[in-house]
Amino acid sequence: MSIKAVYKASPTSDSLSAARTAKYNRSVKVSEAGEFELIDKLASILKQGQKADPKLLVGIGDDCAAWRVGDQVLLATTDTMVAGVHFLPSAQLRDVGWKIVAVNVSDITAMGGIPNYGLITLGLPPGTPVGSVEELYEGINGACNAYNIVIAGGDVVRVEQFFVTLALTGEATVGESGQPALMTRAAAKPGDEIAITGYLGDSAAGLRVLAQGAPVGTNATLLIQAHVQPQPKVEAGQAAVKAGVRCGIDISDGLLQDVGRICRASNVGALLYADKIPLSPALKQTFPKDAIALATSGGEDYELALVAPHAVLEQLSNSAEIPITIVGKVVSEHPGKVRLLSADGRELDIALHGWDHLRQA
């Protein structure tokens, strides 16, 4: 349920691994503790004294939480965008409004669900012009109309740094047996293949085009559009669970990092084939040298990574009008690790540290 702060430089591999191996203790700063370690620790605190809950199907650590409500299964997720962290100060607030909805929809999509109701929390500096907030809400409204979402409530608070939070619910697909058809991160098995929807890297390329200024031409427009108005793949997620896919994630922090999350949750390894990763003509023409790096660790694609046996993915590909591309496979070796391979089988070392949401750039 977390999104990438793309416009800050990612931390270096060195500083990251140093932090990862640093001893976790109470006096260390959150920026040094590492996001994963902190979340693990906090999750363990939340378990103290809690009773087993048979209604809870998926808790902390996946794209959404999932629990039973009567004979249905509810999905819930939340994501926040902070000014100066998750979007450029120059960003159009209408785009930010679209995006805060889209990124949450993408989480519901990643579990195979259909989004429905949202609560918005708005953190506003007192000097914010009312017109800016209206623009934000026009963007939110546009995305809500596109994805059939109703904003049913929220909260407004005074802060120094503008932020917007959406908590979004959805309904999971429930089979005739009464069992929910969910995609989780923890269901990958060795031998499964890894497919993705759409192209990767366009959003990160669009951000780069924006940062370079004065973009012109069709390619620039396409890439910027991918960045400012991502289109989460609700139909693909639905088709996937109906075809029997039971493992997936949305690609928000970069393919390598997000497939890594599946590997850790499922205790498996993964191989990805660099030459199989689908790149848009716009990306290849605009950034020919960096296309594969942008596609594997750029982030904010909001496409889906789907993990299933070959036959299931083939059936999905045939039955639904959803273009998917097989880009890798699940292996038992090196559990928790993703290896990116070139066409001739060499392991590639593309900047793949991804984004730590608490580290300073």
Place this chain on the structure above:
Amino acid sequence: MSIKAVYKASPTSDSLSAARTAKYNRSVKVSEAGEFELIDKLASILKQGQKADPKLLVGIGDDCAAWRVGDQVLLATTDTMVAGVHFLPSAQLRDVGWKIVAVNVSDITAMGGIPNYGLITLGLPPGTPVGSVEELYEGINGACNAYNIVIAGGDVVRVEQFFVTLALTGEATVGESGQPALMTRAAAKPGDEIAITGYLGDSAAGLRVLAQGAPVGTNATLLIQAHVQPQPKVEAGQAAVKAGVRCGIDISDGLLQDVGRICRASNVGALLYADKIPLSPALKQTFPKDAIALATSGGEDYELALVAPHAVLEQLSNSAEIPITIVGKVVSEHPGKVRLLSADGRELDIALHGWDHLRQA
């Protein structure tokens, strides 16, 4: 779904009414537009192009949103606490953790529901010690255990100003007919009486004790406890809907302000009798002169105001072991307005401007 920023001085009546009458336009700052006007405008933007939704029972503008999920009714609310706005910099984070759960539970309670699952968003400055976050989570865990809540997910973001948001769901009471038994703000009718649970003013008094420093004695301890560890009235809310109460609100921003919300939503007026408002011995002994002001506009009580015909409140009072006190009545005159009367029928003018969440102190 919003809580009061109690430790900042409230705006003066003069500055408030000037702002209320200022023309709303897009260039005005949110601090000058007024919270109500802004929220009305944003809610109207969110309605553009939206289809009618028969599943949505309660949308923006009540303590919770409510919608049907199969044969059940889900409640959802969210509240945020910001460092330096909603709690003192010197506050114990364990107390903040308890309180962010309690204030959201209070919203679910105000609709007559039972809380169940939550998502936490944590805004952390990079320099925050891990131990502080752990203390916050210990407080959250304590309240979750007390109210049978499971934290099922969330998000962590990097910010300059610490905040914590909880989005909390609950289940509404559904009658044998399949119709939900909800308390809303919009169901008050002239002739109804207004009852409250518990004492009012202790929390605001506790804050004042804390601000004065070096508190000693039983009274100080009781008042501080009311402030730092409020106990939302889940059983009272349940008993109320079962007894047939269909209008209520939780008292988070002060009795006068919150009953005013009922008056505006129901288009009725209200009379409150100052001498009927229950004051704790601790409050009366500690702040004898200001007790009634603290009880009517102090805020953060997290008691319930229940509005129903006399017979319904009497039945509630008899059937449940819930002490309630009738403090006023609903009238048709002066719709939207709350008048506080002395024992001899004079209208009292106690500072009743309440808190505007966007205005600067």
